[in-house]
């Protein structure tokens with residue numbers, strides 16, 4: 001019997017995996033990728049009686065892969081907080097799915113394990129940007145402010161490691177990063193003793209420093225568009241840089257543009273925090289665009305369409 005763990009390569013996926021494996025060590029095949037790589041079940045081949053634990057990837061996006069595994073006779077446990085659609089009823093499928101806005105997958109695993117590795121779950125909640133919830137859990141767990149800040153950094157660094165267009169952009173392949181954390185039942189020991197933690201902290205600060213020195217392509221009081229250079233550091237930091245721009249300028253809409261492996265631009269658009277609307281309407285005007293009201297994107301913008309995009313973006317969000 002094989003046991004496959006299929007997990008998102010971000011902080012939440014990693015910490016969910018880590019908690020479960022601390023509670024039930026044993027043989028494991030790990031299947032993961034960069035944070036944006038979410039159709040992971042397509043990569044899993046099983047035999048009857050194999051076990052599959054799925055962590056932090058949308059059921060709806062993996063529906064066909066999931067049904068194939070169940071039909072082959074695999075036993076599946078599914079933990080997640082992303083859009084699920086209709087959850088299939090199958091005697092071999094157990095789901096722990098909760099779409100509440102203050103829940104992440106590591107917190108679902110934490111509930112399942114009755115808080116055995118609670119500090120790792122708190123770090124994951126920080127990494128998944130559930131700041132208030134994580135803070136609240138840290139307080140009721142009796143952590144000091146310094147300890148809470150340490151877990152917040154840990155979550156942010158683990159999350160940062162998952163961003164990139166391909167695993168070659170990352171400091172650590174997520175499965176390799178798991179190997180670095182797996183012997184630490186207590187995250188404070190990992191923070192104090194692991195060279196991997198130092199590498200992530202240094203990388204995070206370097207990448208953020210470079211991003212902070214970029215000039216926008218266009219900006220005014222209502223919106224700003226940034227083009228990041230074609231470099232691994234830029235692909236690693238783009239998601240976190242976009243969060244920082246939003247937090248620093250809550251009344252402004254932002255577009256962050258990066259070159260992708262297909263030779264087109266990937267565009268990430270966020271409406272302002274004070275008026276989180278319209279990002280989807282803008283992006284849907286473009287062929288490969290989509291998303292939600294507050295945050296949307298364009299997967300493949302032809303490079304010669306960038307000026308047209310920037311003009312449309314600035315007009316769209318001008319108050």
Ligand SMILES: [Mn+2]
Pocket residue numbers: 012013056081104105128
């Ligand atoms: Mn998550």
